[in-house]
Amino acid sequence: MxxxxxxxxxxxxxxxxxxxxxxxxxxxxxxxxxxxxxxxxxxxxxxxxxxxxxxxxxxxxxxxxxxxxxxxxxxxxxxxxxxxxxxxxxxxxxxxxxxxxxxxxxxxxxxxxxxxxxxxxxxxxxxxxxxxxxxxxxxxxxxxxxxxxxxxxxxxxxxxxxxxxxxxxxxxxxxxxxxxxxxxxxxxxRWEVLEDGPAVSDTRLPPLYVVGAGAVGQGIIQVLGASELASSFLVTIDHDRHDLEGTNLNRCFLAGLDDLDRPKVEAVERYRTFSGLGGLEHSGTLRDYILSSRSGLHPKLDLAEARDSYELVVSAVDINTSRQDIQGLCPRVVVGGSTDGLRAQAVIYGLVEQAECLGCWNVPDDGRAKAAAAREAALRAMSPEERRKELAGQVENLDAALSYLASAEPRCGQLGESDVKSFVDRMPPEFSASFVSMAAATMAAASLFRVTSGLSSDVNLQPKTILQFKNLSMAKTVTARRSGCAHCCVVREAGSPAKLG
Ligand SMILES: [Zn+2]
Incomplete structure (x- = not known):
């Protein structure tokens, strides 16, 4: 061990x-x-x-x-x-x-x-x-x-x-x-009064994309694989690996110890194969996928992609620039799963008029850039000894990083700059727990089954479901569009809201 x-x-x-x-x-x-x-x-x-x-x-x-x-x-x-x-x-x-x-x-x-x-x-x-x-x-x-x-x-x-x-x-x-x-x-x-849904085993899932094969993405795929579907085709896209340190393994449900330092989509492919799901994996970003040539794609997706059209996308990414990339494809329907502390959330985007799109409120924040600038300023305010203590073991070239921080007017591209920039850009890791990701995954998979079972025409659909583990509440809600969202301004070809065919 x-x-x-x-x-x-x-x-x-x-x-x-x-x-x-x-x-x-x-x-x-x-x-x-x-x-x-x-x-x-x-x-x-x-x-x-x-x-x-x-x-x-x-x-x-x-x-x-x-x-x-x-x-x-x-x-x-x-x-x-x-x-x-x-x-x-x-x-x-x-x-x-x-x-x-x-x-x-x-x-x-x-x-x-x-x-x-x-x-x-x-x-x-x-x-x-x-x-x-x-x-x-x-x-x-x-x-x-x-x-x-x-x-x-x-x-x-x-x-x-x-x-x-x-x-x-x-x-x-x-x-x-x-x-x-x-x-x-x-x-x-109360158990007795809550409504149950129909059996999903032996149903046909339309071909779709899963972007993000981290905790929530793997959870969604685990649910789909355990659902004994009659047919399915998932294109799973993720560029990341299970980190060597094992910090992903607290919540990447389809990964074991042997998956450390291996691409996340490898674990997906293995599980997909023995659980009987159809599909293919792309080890790269969504942008890489769009530019790549591929074989073995589902004919329906192949035809749609030739028209630059994306029908159904599951968003299981955890950064806002990736959410913007997904919405940038103008998918007709997006099902998103995400977590925030002890809160799990699933949202159906694209079916309710005037409701938010995936891009509306998931704006890449410049908060991160500001925080990085603040961390660099704090480093510069430290004494040389404090700086050395702070950076030791955290950067590749400690002396270069220290000399970069010591120069009053650092040159762009100066030795040590990239070390310092990558240090200040590394945010303290956020809280995340297996059970919150699994809840988000089951909620997103349920949303997906609802959407594909024809409930898309439900005019009373409240697209967002939130589960809070602290007080054990689950509720549905709808969030309005953000005025000024670049994506919502794009006029849909076939009218809005979208319907899955
Ligand atoms: Zn929007």
Whole structure:
């Protein structure tokens, strides 16, 4: 085992949470999962999330019986359920957070059996398009009919979120009591009254683009692959690699230890192949993709691209210049998934008149440039000793960087300039956590299924769904256009709003 400190981005300070985390031993009571596809999905997703919460989860004890038949991020079944999740965890983290049999000593117990048995701190259930999380047991029939992963995956995200809050300590917000969610209606409330959506297995997904194969993008692809679709074709575009330090692995669901320093689209291709999704990957930026020549493209996309036309694009990028690039293609419909701290969000762009486009409010901010300038000014204000301490180990050529900072009127292109510029441009890494990304991914995938199942003509469509883990709320809303948005001024050829054909 290497000395990598895998993915601690969820350990960064966050308003409303405690500062010190203590690793917890988690017991998952899963029961016999043979034939219970919804609980298999829930267990797979939950273990994959907990196995990435380094520093918060010490080990995962799993009480489970039976066979696992659903696809997992590291392979396809069937397999003994315990072995399947044991392999999944060691693939994801190299044994750092192991899956072990129960030994009677645990800090937190998660019960996902759907039966009235006390003694757990977290109860969770997911089925169809719905998810439930609570602090007291309740019975959920014995319906083993639904094969969808949407509700179970969201339920897993909610359960991992509760573990996170328990491990960190909560100063603002609350723990789950009896909270249900529908990815169909985008609402939270009581389980009995929330509307469920139709089965997605065996449905046909129109060919589409997924731009961004980081946490949210991989989560969306995981959902699509686990949804047993009749047909699909995803063009996944991402230029990035899973970083060598392993900081991506706290939330890149389709990546294991062996994927470090490998392109993110490689992990996507592997999972797509064994989960039966159609498609191709492009290891490069969206701009590179547009300029590249490609073979093996879906004929429908091939024809559309020849006309410079993009029907359906999933935006799973995390920087605003990339969002501008996507909107710059004038796609007819964009489904976006994103996170901000403990908030997950999914938005359908292009179907509601006068509602925002992806480019409206995601303007590349000059805040970053200003912050970089401020950091350089702060460096210049330091004493030479302080500067040396600040930059040591952070730049390639320390002496050149120090001499650049020491010159009162530095020349453009002076030795050391690029070192200093890249140092001040590196922002402190932001908070990000596996379960928030997975929630955004399930919400975006649900939005995608809604859009492609013909609900695009719903005049009351509220395109934006927001889930806040701190207070466990989920709500729909609509955000108006920004006047002056360059993209919204482009007149659509076939009138607005768009309809998927
Ligand atoms: Zn706009």
């Amino acid at each position: 290497s000395g990598l400190a895998l993915g601690d981005r969820h350990s960064r300070p966050l308003d409303g949470l405690g500062d010190v985390a203590s690793p917890k031993t988690i017991l998952i009571r899963a029961g016999d999962v043979s034939g219970a596809v919804n609980r298999q999905h829930l267990l797979v997703c939950l273990v994959n999330l907990l196995a990435r919460l380094h520093g918060l989860v010490g080990s995962i004890r799993v009480a489970v019986k039976g066979e696992m038949t659903v696809v997992t991020p590291n392979g396809a079944g069937p397999a003994n359920a315990f072995q399947a999740v044991e392999n999944l965890a060691s693939w994801a983290n190299g044994g750092r957070i192991p899956v072990l049999p129960p030994d009677g000593v645990e800090d937190l117990t998660i019960d996902m059996t759907g039966q009235m048995r006390g003694g757990a701190s977290i109860y969770v259930w997911g089925e169809g398009w719905k998810a439930w999380i609570g602090s007291a047991p309740r019975a959920f029939g014995g319906s083993f009919g639904r094969r969808d992963c949407l509700g179970p995956y969201l339920a897993a995200a909610l359960a991992a979120g509760e573990v996170f809050k328990h491990a960190k300590g909560l100063k603002k917000g609350r723990f789950a009591r009896d909270d249900a969610y529908s990815l169909w209606s985008g609402e939270s409330g």
